[in-house]
Amino acid sequence: MKKVEIRAASKTYQVFIGSGLRHQIGSQLKSILSQPPSSIFIISDTNVAPKYLDDVKASFDKELSVFDYVIKSGEASKSFQVYEDVLTKALESNLDRKSVVIALGGGVVGDLAGFVAATYMRGIRFVQVPTTLLAHDSSVGGKVAINHPLGKNMIGSFHQPEVVFYDTETLYSLPKREWRSGFAEVIKHGFIRNRRFLEELERDWTSFENIPIEQLNTMLEKSISVKADVVAEDEKELGVRAHLNLGHTLGHALEAELGYGVMTHGEAVAIGILYAMRLSEEINQIDLNIPHYEEWFRRLGYETRIPASLKGEKLLKTMSQDKKVEAGTIRMVLLEKIGQATVTNIPPDIILALIEERMEEGSRG
Ligand SMILES: NC(=O)c1ccc[n+]([C@@H]2O[C@H](COP(=O)([O-])OP(=O)(O)OC[C@H]3O[C@@H](n4cnc5c(N)ncnc54)[C@H](O)[C@@H]3O)[C@@H](O)[C@H]2O)c1
Ligand SMILES: O=C(O)C(=O)C[C@@H](O)[C@H](O)[C@H](O)COP(=O)(O)O
Numbered sequence: 001m002k003k004v005e006i007r008a009a010s011k012t013y014q015v016f017i018g019s020g021l022r023h024q025i026g027s028q029l030k031s032i033l034s035q036p037p038s039s040i041f042i043i044s045d046t047n048v049a050p051k052y053l054d055d056v057k058a059s060f061d062k063e064l065s066v067f068d069y070v071i072k073s074g075e076a077s078k079s080f081q082v083y084e085d086v087l088t089k090a091l092e093s094n095l096d097r098k099s100v101v102i103a104l105g106g107g108v109v110g111d112l113a114g115f116v117a118a119t120y121m122r123g124i125r126f127v128q129v130p131t132t133l134l135a136h137d138s139s140v141g142g143k144v145a146i147n148h149p150l151g152k153n154m155i156g157s158f159h160q161p162e163v164v165f166y167d168t169e170t171l172y173s174l175p176k177r178e179w180r181s182g183f184a185e186v187i188k189h190g191f192i193r194n195r196r197f198l199e200e201l202e203r204d205w206t207s208f209e210n211i212p213i214e215q216l217n218t219m220l221e222k223s224i225s226v227k228a229d230v231v232a233e234d235e236k237e238l239g240v241r242a243h244l245n246l247g248h249t250l251g252h253a254l255e256a257e258l259g260y261g262v263m264t265h266g267e268a269v270a271i272g273i274l275y276a277m278r279l280s281e282e283i284n285q286i287d288l289n290i291p292h293y294e295e296w297f298r299r300l301g302y303e304t305r306i307p308a309s310l311k312g313e314k315l316l317k318t319m320s321q322d323k324k325v326e327a328g329t330i331r332m333v334l335l336e337k338i339g340q341a342t343v344t345n346i347p348p349d350i351i352l353a354l355i356e357e358r359m360e361e362g363s364r365g
């Protein structure tokens, strides 16, 4: 088993990475939680629950009350309606301030369950049990949120989990599309902070078929360590944490404009990273060798261009509502070089011109 420590200003906790961890959650929590839980509330989704919910439930002593709530899978569940439904179930189950929420699933479950935990009775403890590759990112660092029709993750909080149990055996039931989606955040961690890691990824990850679990676990430990370093420096995104948003200003706008769930988060981030690299070249007057990276992304099966169905002006408007905007100015994460990020004010005309440039063939002008 591997372990990464997250030293956030508000809390230090461990991310355990290993095969089969879901079977040990109940017993492990006995020593990890300083106060025993009065009850457990597991939130999962319709794809994950049939596979793994019983295993997690069975890991708890019979005497402890364990409730669960299964949401419909997909990004559309990060909504006010589902948030309310989960809270209703929590209240009906008489959860109290010593209860512990468990997020069993991908980033959708993690973000929603974390926000439920952050707000139920003004905040109760929660535990992340990620089951997607992408959730190596979402389960760490304490950003929890739901979406608003006008923008991604607009209603949320910072609420750190007590612990993260990353049972990487569960990733082997993921569809290939979800491996690819999650890998975009891994690549992002390389681009913003660790060139050597990025080079290793390029060398070792040529497809998502038959990945040995040791290779997976080692890669995840490195990727989570990048996030851990950033969160330790800046838990609440007052500065350097914004670097974790590389590719997200456009990425989030793509998700919102296409309708939540049409493009996965990672698919949108991959297009957003290449777009941010192009902006970096323009603004910082550097050459990042984009054709090289675009070719790698294509080989891995990513779309690399902005869908032709979208309009530049509308994307710009949505990007103007990004959380990094200050006094109406769009601020984006750019690269100074591969492995080093920075945040820069970007004039709207440049944003628009490069959106047009990065549109799918045949849709420009
Ligand atoms: N809080 C953060 O710091 C942070 C970071 C990155 C992304 N996010 C958020 O995470 C979300 C995306 O997360 P995601 O990609 O995990 O999406 P997701 O939770 O929707 O999972 C993707 C799909 O895989 C299914 N699935 C999950 N685990 C499975 C398994 N083991 N086997 C088979 N199917 C499984 C899900 O049901 C879903 O259909 C977005 O909302 C994004 O905004 C948050
Ligand atoms: O942890 C962070 O900080 C990130 O930005 C990680 C991102 O991958 C993630 O998608 C996050 O939810 C985006 O946050 P937001 O503040 O831009 O909504």
Ligand SMILES: [Zn+2]
Binding pocket: 137, 185, 248, 265, 269
């Ligand atoms: Zn992300």
